[in-house]
Amino acid sequence: MLMHMAQHKGPVTSEVLAKAMDTNPVVVRRIMAGLRDDGYVRSEKGHGGGWVIARDLSKITLRDIYDALGSPSLFAMGNRTEAPGCLVEQAVNAVLDSAFDDAEALLLSRLGNVSLAMLSADFHARLKRRSRRMEIEDVH
Amino acid sequence: MLMHMAQHKGPVTSEVLAKAMDTNPVVVRRIMAGLRDDGYVRSEKGHGGGWVIARDLSKITLRDIYDALGSPSLFAMGNRTEAPGCLVEQAVNAVLDSAFDDAEALLLSRLGNVSLAMLSADFHARLKRRSRRMEIEDVH
């Protein structure tokens, strides 16, 4: 959604974003709430209102967004019991915790190294490629 | 469940395993089915039947078990669209795919390095620690 806003100039309404994401304006607002609270976007009410990016794209990483959205758990599975009395389960949990923690750390560090500015650059590169391809198809 | 079976000698019924895992025998059978198909356990019907480990514990890794269970997706989130027309989404997907793939590779390799024999050793170490603690508590 932030990338779509970056393309627009001026505020973008939840309505427009919802159309772009094929969902409901309320869903958009709910998601944006976290980003607003963390200062990445600003919302403006009334005529000509909508959502505006409030910080330089190079200063927003995917990790930032992940955190603003409440750092939801990344993995599809967790320990059966968090503090089991069963010693078997304790042994298993210890190994799994360590492996999952390391994987999570790697993933988050990767997200922290990607700014929206980079994504925007990649997007424009793709745009150029696509339009070139279009021209070639036109000739044929 | 395999660790619990390793403690027992002789076949263990789904009923007993279900009690230990606080679940239903049918759920146990469903899970064990994958392990049986991959040759990690054997099932025996009739009197005195149940589940038996069919391979040395040092030859079974957590990764093996993960695969036998059908390699369910590890992450709690995926791309909104797998092959989006939207170039913004393509750019985002490319970055996320790469990060998630690397995290998955790390995690699976960690699981591949842990055998049930190691877990069993850890379990027995914990058992020893616990019984020592019990004795001390007895004295006091």
Place this chain on the structure above:
DNA sequence: CGTCATGTACTATCTGAAGTTACATGAGAC
């Protein structure tokens, strides 16, 4: 002051995992 926008509580829908029931199949005891 009417219209357009966000903010949010409340409700509804959807989906996948887990649990359950029911019954078929096969192995051993007697």
Place this chain on the structure above:
DNA sequence: GTCTCATGTAACTTCAGATAGTACATGACG
């Protein structure tokens, strides 16, 4: 042989969590 005990599996049923949608309050601008 047949009775009992075990697995094998196909339905079916819950249940919880995510997502979507409705309703209405609040605030800004023309």
